[in-house]
Amino acid sequence: MRTALIQFTSSDDPADNLDRIRTAIARAASDGAGFVLTPEVTNCLSTSTTHQRTVLRPEAEDAMLGALREQARNLGLWLLIGSLALRTEDADGRFANRSVLIGPDGDIAARYDKIHMFDVQVSETETYRESANFRPGSQAVLADTPFGRIGMTVCYDLRFPYLYSALAQAGATILTVPAAFSPVTGAAHWQPLLRARAIETGCYVLAPAQTGTHPCSRGRQRSTYGHSLAVSPWGEVLIDGGEGPGIHFLDLDAKAVAEARRRVPSLTHSRPLDGP
Numbered sequence: 001m002r003t004a005l006i007q008f009t010s011s012d013d014p015a016d017n018l019d020r021i022r023t024a025i026a027r028a029a030s031d032g033a034g035f036v037l038t039p040e041v042t043n044c045l046s047t048s049t050t051h052q053r054t055v056l057r058p059e060a061e062d063a064m065l066g067a068l069r070e071q072a073r074n075l076g077l078w079l080l081i082g083s084l085a086l087r088t089e090d091a092d093g094r095f096a097n098r099s100v101l102i103g104p105d106g107d108i109a110a111r112y113d114k115i116h117m118f119d120v121q122v123s124e125t126e127t128y129r130e131s132a133n134f135r136p137g138s139q140a141v142l143a144d145t146p147f148g149r150i151g152m153t154v155c156y157d158l159r160f161p162y163l164y165s166a167l168a169q170a171g172a173t174i175l176t177v178p179a180a181f182s183p184v185t186g187a188a189h190w191q192p193l194l195r196a197r198a199i200e201t202g203c204y205v206l207a208p209a210q211t212g213t214h215p216c217s218r219g220r221q222r223s224t225y226g227h228s229l230a231v232s233p234w235g236e237v238l239i240d241g242g243e244g245p246g247i248h249f250l251d252l253d254a255k256a257v258a259e260a261r262r263r264v265p266s267l268t269h270s271r272p273l274d275g276p
Contacts, residue, residue, distance in 0.1 A: 001147035001252045003035040004028035005208040007228040007241040010039070010180075011215040012046035014055055018064045022071055028247050029075040034104075035147065035252070037080040037208040039228075040155050040180040041097065044085050045210060048219025049133055056095060058087045065100060073106030078145060082178025082208055083114065083154050085134075094135040099152050099178060101143050109145070112152035113137025116160055122184045130156070140166055147252055148173040151203070155179040158193050158207075161200060168201035168267055173233075173257045175203045179224075180210035186225025191237065199235040202261040204252055206230050211243055233260035 006024045010017050021042055028036045043064040046052050059065060062084055072079040079102040086096045097114040115138065117131035140163060143150045151167030151174070158177055167175060175197060181190055198205040211226030228241030230250050239248045261267060 001035050002032045003206065003230075003250050003252050004031070004033035004037070005206060005228045005230060005239060005241065005248045006036065006038045007209055007211050007226060007244070007246050007248065008039050008042065009212040009214060009245050010042055010045040010210060012044055012048070012051055012055070012217055012219075013215075014043045014064060017043055018067055021064070022067065024247060025068070025071060025079065026075070029077055031247070031249065033077065033249065035078040035080075035145075037082060037176060037178065037206055039082040039208045039210045040178045041083055041085050041210070042081055045180060045214045045222060046216060046219055047222055048216070051218040052085065052095065052133065053093075056085055056087045059084075059098070062086060069102050069106045069108070072102040072104060076104045078102070078104060080176055080178070088135065090135055092135070095133055096137070097130075097134045097154060099154050099176070101150065101152065110141055110143035110150070110152060112141035112154070113139070114154035114157060115140075115163065116156045118156040122182055126182065126184065128182075142167060142170055142172055148204075148254060148257070151175045153177050155181065158197065161197065164197045164201055165270070168203055169270070172201070173203055173254065174252065175201065175205045177205060177207040178209075179207055181225040183223055183225045186227065190225060190227060191229060194229050194231050195235045195237065198231040198233060200266070202233045202257055202264070202267065204231070204233055204257065209241065211241070211245060233257045
């Protein structure tokens with residue numbers, strides 16, 4: 001399956017982001033991609049809760065989701081919207097960070113709400129509290145496609161290997177990790193963690209990323225690391241998207257998964273522990 005990772009610089013304007021991501025998806029399809037992936041929070045990257053409450057919508061009303069479902073149907077492709085920031089009916093008003101897989105019929109094949117919230121202090125001047133605005137999901141999600149079983153994750157999930165092990169044990173051959181990684185943690189950890197998840201599971205790891213400095217109308221401006229990565233089931237880096245926006249292609253081969261797992265069948269060697 002010819003696959004395209006879109007590296008993107010979302011603003012806090014959902015309408016602008018929709019126009020630009022539709023153009024990128026159309027370009028990917030015209031170059032033969034049958035599976036296209038976008039980064040985390042493709043619809044709106046914002047640090048302002050006030051702005052988010054103004055522009056974000058519930059899933060059923062999200063303009064990007066509706067338009068991209070139609071585009072996937074018209075182009076006849078599989079599309080992973082890395083994630084959408086969506087309003088929920090939660091009493092505390094927190095949003096969902098939801099990854100959505102759309103089939104070539106335009107229907108939603110799977111939804112995954114990011115489980116692990118990015119609550120960290122990267123440096124004295126860079127602090128994130130994702131859980132203040134977003135509520136965590138609780139359900140691991142697999143989706144079957146003609147080219148493999150996909151295990152869906154988002155960004156900070158990457159630091160929790162038990163999730164990826166569980167997905168692989170349940171049959172995943174492709175792991176998706178759409179992200180908006182911090183430049184500081186990205187430079188230190190992004191590639192090693194993605195390669196480790198591929199090596200541990202014998203899966204393809206596909207990680208489309210946000211990149212650059214993100215235009216904003218309110219709140220603190222953010223920058224992200226870029227370097228969208230595709231890693232083979234043997235741990236080889238197949239794509240490194242660098243720092244600029246762009247579209248990057250690879251061909252998925254189910255035989256590579258089987259061969260990696262034949263050479264090192266670690267998934268069959270897991271054993272329960274008695275302690276600590």
